[in-house]
Amino acid sequence: MGTRRRxxxxxxxxxxxxxxxLWQAxxxxxxxxxxxxxxxxxxxRVAVLRSFGATIGTGVNLRAGVRVHWPWKLEIGDDSWIGERVWLLNLEPIxxxxxxCVSQAAFLCTGSHDHRSPSFEFDNAPIHVEDGAWIAARATVLRGVTVGADAIVGATxxxxxxxDAGAIVLAPRAQVSVAP
Known part of the structure; x- marks a missing residue:
C-alpha cells in the first residue's frame, strides 16, 4: 500500500x-x-513576454491563447511557431x-509531485526542445524531457x-472492440 498523502x-x-x-501579479x-x-x-505578445524576462529570438510567431506560467523561465529561438492554446507550464525553465513548431493545444509541463512524499512535494525539472522539432496538436511533454533536434512528437x-534527434513518437492506437 502506498503512502497516504497529507x-x-x-x-x-x-x-x-x-x-x-508583485511581479508575478x-x-x-x-x-x-x-x-x-x-x-x-x-x-x-512577443514584446510583452520579453519585457517580463523571456528570451525570444527573431521571427517567432506566438498565436492567441498561449499560456506561459513564468516568462522569465522561457527561452525560444529564432523562427519558431507557438500555436493557439499552447500551455507552457514552466515552473522550471523551458x-x-x-x-x-509547437502546435495547437500542446502542453509542456515542467512540474510534478513526488508520489512518495507524504506532503506531495514538488518533483519539477526543465524541458528542452531542440532545433527543428515539431510537437503536434494536443501532445503532452512532461518534466525532465529533451526532445531532440528534428524529432516529431505526434498529435496527442x-x-x-x-x-532522440530525428525520432518520431506517436500516440498509441486505440483498441477498438466490436461486439459479435
Whole structure:
C-alpha cells in the first residue's frame, strides 16, 4: 500500500518562482490583457513576454491563447511557431530551439509531485526542445524531457522520457472492440 498523502502538509520546498509576488501579479494581468487575447498581434505578445524576462529570438510567431506560467523561465529561438492554446507550464525553465513548431493545444509541463512524499512535494525539472522539432496538436511533454533536434512528437502523444534527434513518437492506437 502506498503512502497516504497529507496535502495540508505541502510546503513547496525547493521551488523558486524566480520573481516576487508583485511581479508575478503584474505578469498575470499582462498575460490576460496582452498575450492571450485573439486581437493582440503576435509581435505585441512577443514584446510583452520579453519585457517580463523571456528570451525570444527573431521571427517567432506566438498565436492567441498561449499560456506561459513564468516568462522569465522561457527561452525560444529564432523562427519558431507557438500555436493557439499552447500551455507552457514552466515552473522550471523551458527552452525551445529555432525552427520549432509547437502546435495547437500542446502542453509542456515542467512540474510534478513526488508520489512518495507524504506532503506531495514538488518533483519539477526543465524541458528542452531542440532545433527543428515539431510537437503536434494536443501532445503532452512532461518534466525532465529533451526532445531532440528534428524529432516529431505526434498529435496527442504523451512524452515522459527523452526523444532522440530525428525520432518520431506517436500516440498509441486505440483498441477498438466490436461486439459479435
Amino acid at each position: 496535502l495540508g502538509k505541502f510546503e513547496g520546498t525547493g521551488y523558486d518562482k524566480g520573481r516576487n509576488l 503584474a505578469w498575470q494581468l499582462a498575460s490576460s490583457l496582452l498575450v492571450m487575447p485573439w486581437f493582440v498581434p503576435p509581435r505585441v 527552452s525551445i530551439g529555432s525552427d520549432v 502523444a504523451l512524452v515522459t522520457r527523452d526523444v
